[in-house]
Amino acid sequence: MTMNWQTPAGMTRRHFMQHLAGSSAAVTASMTMGNAIYANAEELKKNHKSAILLWMGGGPATIDIWDLKPGAATGGPFRPISTSGDLQICEHMPMVAQQMHNLSVVRSMSTREADHNRGRYYMHTGYVPNPNIEHPSYGSVIAHETLEQRPELEIPPFVSIGGASAGPGFLGMAWAPFSVTSNGRIRNLEMKLEDSRLRERMYALEMIETGFAKRTRDVPAYEHAKVLKKTFDLMTSSQMEAFRVEKEPEEVKERYGTDGFGQGCLLARRLVEAGVPFVEVDLGGWDNHNGIHTILKDNKLPQLDRAMSALVEDLEQRELLKDTVVIWMGEFGRTPRINQNAGRDHFARAWSCVVGGGDLKGGLAVGATNSDGTAVDTEPFSSEDLMTTVCKGLGISTEKTFTSKNGRPMKIAGGGKIISELV
Amino acid sequence: MSRFTLIALVAFLPLSSPAADSSQPSQVAMIDQMIEQGWENFEIKPAAVAEDEQWCRRAFLDIIGRIPTGAELEEFLEGSRHDRRRELVERLLHDDRYTEEYAGHWATTWTNILIGRSGGNDRRSMISRDGMQKYLRDSFARNKPYDTIVRELVTATGSTKPGTENFNGAVNFLVDKVNEEKAVLATSSTSRIFLGQQVQCTQCHNHPFNQWKQQMFWEFNSFFRQTRSLRRFVDGTRDIDHAELIDQDFAGEANQADDALIFYELRNGLTKVAYPVFTDGTEIPKSGFVSDVNRREELARLMLDSEYLDKMVVNRMWSMFMGYGFTKPVDDLGPHNPASHPELLEELGKAFRGSSYDLKQLITWITLSRPYGLAPVLGSANEIDDPSIGEMPKFSRFYLRQMSAEQLYQSMLTATDAASSGSYEEQEQERRRWLSQFVVAFGTDEGDEATTFNGSIPQALMLFNGDLTKKATDSGRGTYIDRLASSGKSPVDRLNYLFMNGLARRPSVNEKKVASALLRSRGGDEKEMLQDMWWAILNSNEFIMQH
Numbered sequence: 001m002t003m004n005w006q007t008p009a010g011m012t013r014r015h016f017m018q019h020l021a022g023s024s025a026a027v028t029a030s031m032t033m034g035n036a037i038y039a040n041a042e043e044l045k046k047n048h049k050s051a052i053l054l055w056m057g058g059g060p061a062t063i064d065i066w067d068l069k070p071g072a073a074t075g076g077p078f079r080p081i082s083t084s085g086d087l088q089i090c091e092h093m094p095m096v097a098q099q100m101h102n103l104s105v106v107r108s109m110s111t112r113e114a115d116h117n118r119g120r121y122y123m124h125t126g127y128v129p130n131p132n133i134e135h136p137s138y139g140s141v142i143a144h145e146t147l148e149q150r151p152e153l154e155i156p157p158f159v160s161i162g163g164a165s166a167g168p169g170f171l172g173m174a175w176a177p178f179s180v181t182s183n184g185r186i187r188n189l190e191m192k193l194e195d196s197r198l199r200e201r202m203y204a205l206e207m208i209e210t211g212f213a214k215r216t217r218d219v220p221a222y223e224h225a226k227v228l229k230k231t232f233d234l235m236t237s238s239q240m241e242a243f244r245v246e247k248e249p250e251e252v253k254e255r256y257g258t259d260g261f262g263q264g265c266l267l268a269r270r271l272v273e274a275g276v277p278f279v280e281v282d283l284g285g286w287d288n289h290n291g292i293h294t295i296l297k298d299n300k301l302p303q304l305d306r307a308m309s310a311l312v313e314d315l316e317q318r319e320l321l322k323d324t325v326v327i328w329m330g331e332f333g334r335t336p337r338i339n340q341n342a343g344r345d346h347f348a349r350a351w352s353c354v355v356g357g358g359d360l361k362g363g364l365a366v367g368a369t370n371s372d373g374t375a376v377d378t379e380p381f382s383s384e385d386l387m388t389t390v391c392k393g394l395g396i397s398t399e400k401t402f403t404s405k406n407g408r409p410m411k412i413a414g415g416g417k418i419i420s421e422l423v
Numbered sequence: 424m425s426r427f428t429l430i431a432l433v434a435f436l437p438l439s440s441p442a443a444d445s446s447q448p449s450q451v452a453m454i455d456q457m458i459e460q461g462w463e464n465f466e467i468k469p470a471a472v473a474e475d476e477q478w479c480r481r482a483f484l485d486i487i488g489r490i491p492t493g494a495e496l497e498e499f500l501e502g503s504r505h506d507r508r509r510e511l512v513e514r515l516l517h518d519d520r521y522t523e524e525y526a527g528h529w530a531t532t533w534t535n536i537l538i539g540r541s542g543g544n545d546r547r548s549m550i551s552r553d554g555m556q557k558y559l560r561d562s563f564a565r566n567k568p569y570d571t572i573v574r575e576l577v578t579a580t581g582s583t584k585p586g587t588e589n590f591n592g593a594v595n596f597l598v599d600k601v602n603e604e605k606a607v608l609a610t611s612s613t614s615r616i617f618l619g620q621q622v623q624c625t626q627c628h629n630h631p632f633n634q635w636k637q638q639m640f641w642e643f644n645s646f647f648r649q650t651r652s653l654r655r656f657v658d659g660t661r662d663i664d665h666a667e668l669i670d671q672d673f674a675g676e677a678n679q680a681d682d683a684l685i686f687y688e689l690r691n692g693l694t695k696v697a698y699p700v701f702t703d704g705t706e707i708p709k710s711g712f713v714s715d716v717n718r719r720e721e722l723a724r725l726m727l728d729s730e731y732l733d734k735m736v737v738n739r740m741w742s743m744f745m746g747y748g749f750t751k752p753v754d755d756l757g758p759h760n761p762a763s764h765p766e767l768l769e770e771l772g773k774a775f776r777g778s779s780y781d782l783k784q785l786i787t788w789i790t791l792s793r794p795y796g797l798a799p800v801l802g803s804a805n806e807i808d809d810p811s812i813g814e815m816p817k818f819s820r821f822y823l824r825q826m827s828a829e830q831l832y833q834s835m836l837t838a839t840d841a842a843s844s845g846s847y848e849e850q851e852q853e854r855r856r857w858l859s860q861f862v863v864a865f866g867t868d869e870g871d872e873a874t875t876f877n878g879s880i881p882q883a884l885m886l887f888n889g890d891l892t893k894k895a896t897d898s899g900r901g902t903y904i905d906r907l908a909s910s911g912k913s914p915v916d917r918l919n920y921l922f923m924n925g926l927a928r929r930p931s932v933n934e935k936k937v938a939s940a941l942l943r944s945r946g947g948d949e950k951e952m953l954q955d956m957w958w959a960i961l962n963s964n965e966f967i968m969q970h
Contacts, residue, residue, distance in 0.1 A: 057865050116871055131751045131760070132813030156880060164863040164873040170812075176879040179863055187860060187881065188888040197955070200944055204937045204959035211931055212965040217801045218823050224878065224964040231883040284865065289604055337692060406812035 048150070049323045049358055049394045050272040051142055053280040054265070054308060056330035057163060058287030059119065061344050062352035063336055063373045064296055065090045066105045067365075072372040074336035077293055085363030092301040095309035101363045102312050102321060103328075103356035104422055108367025110380035111332060114346040116287070119331030124166035126387040126414030133404055137166035138327075138387060139278040140175040141412060145396045146277040153275045154237035156230060161264040163282025170404040174226035177280065182264035184243035189235060202232060242274035243267065255310045262307040269314055272324055283307075286330055289343040315357065325358035325393045329386075336373040350376045353386055358393035359423065366421045384416025392418050446509060450774045450788040457767040458794045458818050468804035470797045470820035475500065477798070477970065479511060480927040482790055484826065484969050485744050486515040488528030489833035492840070493924045512790050516783045522564055524833075529782075530559035531829050532743070536616060537576070537596045540862045541872050549598045549652055549666035551583040552855070553848075558592025569736055569780035573617055574723040582655075584665035594668035598652045601668070605685075606647035614643055617726060619735040619756030620702060641687040641697035646722040648685060649673040649713055670719065673711035683711025701725040731756060733772030737785065738762075741771070744789045746822035746969075747810045763815040794818035799970040824969050828861050828876040829854075831967060832891070838925055838961070839895040839903040857891065886962050896958050898950045904957065908950045914942065921953060925960040 061076075066089055069075040080088035085100030096103075113119040118129050125135040136144070143157035150157075156178035158168075168175035180186055191198060205228070213222055234240065241247075245267040256262040264281040271279050283304065288295050308328065315321040333351025334344035350369045356362045367378040388398050391413055400412040462469055473481070479499045483491040491499070502510045515521050534542075534555050543552035562572050581591030583598055600609035614620040622640050649670045657664045675683030684696045699718055700706050707721045726732055734756055742748030749762040762768050771788075778784045789795055799821040801809065810816040826834065832854055845853075861876040875881045886892055898904040911917045918938050922930045930938065938956055945951040960966055 116865065120865065130813075164865050167877075173878045176877070178880050179875050186884070188884040191888045197944075200941060201955050201958050204934075204941060204956055205962050207931075207933050207937045208926075208959055208963040208965060211933070212963065212968075216799050216823060216970065218799065227878060227880060227883050228962075231880050231887060234880065235884070235887070339688070404812070405809075406814070 051325040054328045055282045057284035059330045059332045060286040061334035066352040067107045074372045087365035093305045099312040104364040106366045108376040110376045111348040114348040126384040134169035136169040136171040140168040142278040154233045160280045173223045182260040184245040257306040265307040265311040290341040321357045328354035360393040384414035387413035388416035389419040454792040470800040473798045476927040487524040489837045526560045526564035529563040554583045554592040555595035577723040578719045601650045602652045609647045610644040618731040642700035645699035646718045680711040737771040746824045747816040
């Protein structure tokens with residue numbers, strides 16, 4: 001086990017090392033290793049693509065947002081409007097409508113998981129939950145596949161804003177989401193200790209860690225070392241400026257919306273700009289079993305419209321959109337039937353997700369549902385298909401196979417097929 | 424021990440059994456035998472027995488929720504080598520000086536199970552977290568039988584908040600769960616937490632792969648339909664002061680109280696009817712009048728008769744001590760989810776019922792069992808026993824796991840001998856503030872949540888730089904480091920003490936070398952060296968893991 005602390009400079013360290021002379025060879029060796037692993041980085045083909053996932057916790061009613069059924073008994077009160085793309089969306093999304101040339105709606109999503117936890121897991125990983133193995137989520141996979149091409153990145157490659165996201169599964173805790181609140185404030189970032197003394201403490205810590213890992217020979221002990229290394233990097237990195245969303249001009253903040261989701265989207269743009277390969281921004285509150293249309297019209301859709309349109313517009317203006325895939329989805333859609341409480345319940349059989357940016361085409365409606373939205377009329381797409389397509393849009397090989405801890409081969413994104421209309 | 428007593432003792436023992444087993448309850452032998460059978464079947468050899476010091480730390484963490492102090496570790500080691508483990512369990516469970524900590528630890532654990540880590544933190548919530556904890560603390564302090572606790576939680580009426588009229592803290596389990604959406608959450612939580620039956624999917628449709636049907640969900644749900652939560656406001660405002668959980672006559676959805684039915688919709692839009700029927704098919708009278716039949720009382724009665732009640736709780740308790748339950752997830756006992764040791768699960772459930780649901784006995788059986796006493800070592804002889812990669816657990820070693828945030832908090836206080844200041848309420852508020860930083864919500868109506876106290880970066884940052892660590896490593900007058908620096912005979916002495924206190928072992932040769940290098944680097948200031956080493960110990964995996 002090695003932690004590879006960046007080689008510290010100055011007398012203090014040399015002085016310290018002299019005193020350590022004579023302790024075990026393993027320890028001294030690991031201390032003198034620098035970041036040699038990054039030496040050949042320039043030769044690697046650079047992939048600076050990123051993804052931003054807008055996660056709609058609770059399961060949004062896509063029939064009221066992206067795939068309206070005006071006139072059908074299931075249609076609800078909202079009207080469709082034209083957009084800058086080749087499709088119509090909900091009248092309460094006027095600003096996003098102006099960005100639709102950049103985004104495509106996959107209207108033929110058809111999945112089987114209509115329980116929150118199962119649906120969240122499935123949509124985040126491309127695998128159905130299995131008690132025997134934990135699969136890595138979007139963010140962990142994409143961070144894992146792109147990080148070695150970004151040797152300069154010191155901040156965590158997978159940031160989750162304002163929510164819980166999904167975990168790294170068998171890739172290990174070093175690929176877990178770094179969760180922050182939408183104001184970008186990070187707790188306990190500062191130590192206020194002399195740099196040399198901090199490094200010496202790290203050496204002492206490494207010594208204890210090494211002994212424990214050797215004695216138990218178990219995985220968690222090794223994982224911890226990687227997390228410590230990332231934590232150390234982050235504390236000492238100037239790149240952490242990217243989290244300071246408060247430094248944005250007032251008019252930009254207002255364009256995104258000053259609520260948590262708006263500021264989260266703005267923070268996502270700053271992070272992508274700084275080279276973070278995967279950012280997830282969470283907007284909860286879509287589990288509308290009661291009085292759905294009032295909530296959507298007065299609350300959820302205006303909030304979504306403002307922030308999502310600002311993000312896409314901003315990415316395009318900064319010429320980041322061609323390198324940034326944007327994904328909008330929740331764990332499932334909601335029933336076309338409006339229930340006795342004027343709400344819609346969980347429904348996975350026919351619903352929509354939205355993608356755009358990167359190498360993916362915008363402005364399209366891919367696939368279609370039937371006249372009342374209860375079934376998919378065209379080729380159905382799954383979480384695996386969507387995730388595979390996103391990987392394609394990010395230039396990640398869709399042939400990649402991971403090996404889980406028990407030696408089982410696992411295709412990236414569950415081995416889905418590419419949605420050909422989008423590429 | 425004199426020669427005479429030794430002979431006398433031996434005379435009473437069956438020849439095959441080692442002397443240490445003389446005072447063991449028979450349930451311990453049963454656990455050992457069934458777990459060992461599993462090793463034999465899979466042709467694996469268990470890890471060695473854990474070091475006594477390590478085991479002592481383990482038992483403290485699991486039974487009262489914190490690591491032992493240096494003095495407690497010494498007290499343990501002074502006991503007879505053959506009997507010190509049993510003595511310690513006995514002490515932690517029955518000695519008055521631990522009653523409060525025992526009750527506090529289990530109250531915290533069960534509060535998280537019953538109302539989640541965020542229950543009662545939201546302004547709109549009717550839950551009083553204080554009320555829930557007070558009820559549980561009192562119950563565990565008195566070692567109330569488990570079945571009584573379940574009955575009280577399921578049937579409770581009264582007010583949520585301590586100090587109000589009709590206060591009954593047990594109501595906090597259901598108070599937020601019965602009002603919204605026709606008590607759907609009360610249905611799914613009660614069946615999952617106490618019976619290990621996962622029904623949340625069947626609210627809307629028949630479950631694709633377990634035996635639960637939509638009809639059963641609404642039949643179970645019918646038991647909660649006499650129950651309402653009433654908000655009580657602060658005078659002259661719309662701020663909720665507390666809430667009251669009551670039973671009232673239920674007219675049913677067809678408005679006929681002597682035949683109080685409910686309707687539910689099938690996926691195809693058809694409407695069906697349901698009455699209260701327990702999961703095993705037992706019906707109760709259909710009247711909605713509380714004076715005719717109190718539906719929650721009936722539910723509790725049926726639950727207490729169910730073998731699932733027994734299995735669920737022993738599975739949960741086993742998983743808390745062993746790191747894995749017999750099933751994964753621990754609260755799904757459906758037929759689609761086979762157990763690793765079905766026979767042991769069943770027998771342990773029966774034995775627990777036989778003990779009149781005495782939780783302290785169950786804890787004794789588990790902690791004195793052979794698998795609980797093993798070293799946390801993954802070796803070549805038990806390589807296949809790795810549940811983290813999806814293998815069924817075989818309990819041939821102690822599985823490493825991280826402490827809970829609550830255990831870490833208490834352990835940090837203990838390790839630094841932090842003199843508790845302020846009233847119980849003030850300390851509790853401080854603890855809760857600290858814990859809340861790790862809770863993240865998923866934004867669903869079911870209140871799903873996760874913790875970032877999971878070995879990831881935010882946790883590492885907290886341990887590197889957080890207030891708790893700052894306080895623990897402070898060297899000002901009267902602090903832990905300050906007192907340590909002026910105790911003992913030599914720096915080595917003090918370093919030993921530091922390691923015993925934090926990790927329940929002495930420092931290795933390499934660790935001593937680092938300490939002396941640090942000492943020189945700090946210009947000979949021993950206090951500063953102790954600060955640095957203590958910081959390293961508190962941040963180590965060895966400190967934060969249960970092992």
